[in-house]
Amino acid sequence: MEEPAIKIKKDIIVISGSSGLIGTRLINELAKKYLVIGLDNIGYPFPPITAECVCIDITSDKSMENAFERIRFAYGNRIASVVHLAAYYDFSGEPSPLYQKITLEGTERLLRVLQGFEVEQFVFSSSLLVYDSTKPGINITEESPVNPKWDYPQSKVDTEKILRSKRGKISVMNLRIAGVYSNEGDSIPITNQIQRIYENQLTSHFYPGKFDRGNPYVHLDDLIAGLIKAIEKRKEFSGMTTINLGEPETMSFIELQNEIARLLFNKEWKTYKIPKFVAKTGAWVQGLFGDSFIKPWMVDLTDDHMELDISRANKMLDWEPKHRLRTTLPKIIDNLKSDPQKWYKENDLKPPSDLKEKQSEK
Known part of the structure; x- marks a missing residue:
């Protein structure tokens, strides 16, 4: 393989959905230690300037292939972690083909291109909404039954199945995340x-x-801390690992x-x-x-x-939310x-x- 055009000593992190609320904050934190590449739609909004912006159409094979050829040419074949935040969601409740095109097929397309790289870790942002409802006083663990009740969580369940079957040798960290909020609101x-x-x-x-x-929530700052913990501990995991991230109250x-x-x-x-x-x-x-x-x-x-048992996050990621x-x-x-x-x-x-x-x- 040819030498990359740009020689760097930092590990490379690729983040999809990089201009969103979570992606923007995550990039600014990761850029302090890693070289971060932000994948996002063509045109505004763009990822933060602390990341290199690579525009893609997640519904296009050619666009995805071109984006990663650009990454390979510039930085080589090694990627420490791919954090996949891009997905479709809609509170209208109306069926939409975009769940299939963006969330399911987009993830499968991304995994397929990554098989040609040396990827240490793939982080998927799933949702606590995949779980069946419980009752006050009964906690949900990662082994609790799933029962998605509308299209958004159903798309996450279906994508998790794709990850299990299409990940190849890539280690997957499947994070089922509570509703995200911040000091400004953002929920x-x-x-x-x-x-x-x-x-x-x-x-x-x-x-x-x-x-x-x-329903449980998680502060944006705590979610970012959990994502960073997952990246930092990537060498400790293999196969596909599911972890809940949310507040225990x-x-x-x-x-x-x-x-x-x-x-x-x-x-x-x-x-x-x-x-x-x-x-x-x-x-x-x-x-x-x-x-x-x-x-x-x-x-x-x-x-x-829903209320959460977050003991796995505490044990495996050394993560405990600081906010409530x-x-x-x-x-x-x-x-x-x-x-x-x-x-x-x-x-x-x-x-x-x-x-x-x-x-x-x-």
């Missing part, structure tokens, strides 16, 4: 719940599910509801349980008059519950109060017409 379910209460929307006072159920819906209201208005929020058929009808009607976050299909999932959603909520709410317009924009939320008046009231 669609959390920020929408905050928005409904902040605006005193009628829907903020009604809920069709069991109040004591909820799950806040229930009503705990979140009341804590958000306390932080915003210093009072308990009046919340009433309604039948599921009423909630579905209401969500459908709202959808007629705007792009409401709450969709009829979500109503069936309101009784679902409960103690980060005050920072998220403070950011909203201090600059509502900025908070709405950063969280891609449609502001109410009286947002300026709300800001002046604070």
Whole structure:
């Protein structure tokens, strides 16, 4: 094999989906130690300048092959880790061929090209949503049954099967990740719940599910730390290893509801349980008059519950989340109060017409 055009001593990390929330933060941290190559769509947005940008069309064999020929020419045949963050997701609940084209076939295409390289590790960003629901007090482990209930987690389960059969000799770290949030928000379910209460929307006072159920989350900083741990410990693993990353404490819906209201208005929020058929009808009607976050299909999932056993992450990766959603909520709410317009924009939320008046009231 010919010598690479650029001789470097740093290990090479390749990250797909490199311009996203997770990819951007991960690249900036990894660039302190590694040479990072960011794979992303052609055109804006681009990965951070701390990474070399290699544009690809993940649905094209030719584009994928050209991208990795470019990497081989410049840096050679050795890649320490490929962190695969690129995937399709859509909260509308509508079926989409993009799950197949991007998440499944895109991953298979990437694995196929990597067989021609010396790759130490492939990190896949899966989701805790692949698991079957549990009950309060019953933890989910990596051996718990899977039961994806909509297209996004189903695409993750199907892609995990591809990884098992198509990885060749590449070691795979399959990380099933909880919902990601940050001090600014950056979590669609959390920020929408905050928005409904902040605006005193009628829907903020009604809920069709069991109040004591909820889902785990993980702070962006802790997720980045977990990904870095997985990369640093890559030589300790072989085959395919699945590890859950999330906080060991799950806040229930009503705990979140009341804590958000306390932080915003210093009072308990009046919340009433309604039948599921009423909630579905209401969500459908709202959808007629705007792009409401709450969709009829979500109503069936309101009784679902997950809480995590993260002992494997602790043992294998020496990872323990330093943050908790409960103690980060005050920072998220403070950011909203201090600059509502900025908070709405950063969280891609449609502001109410009286947002300026709300800001002046604070």
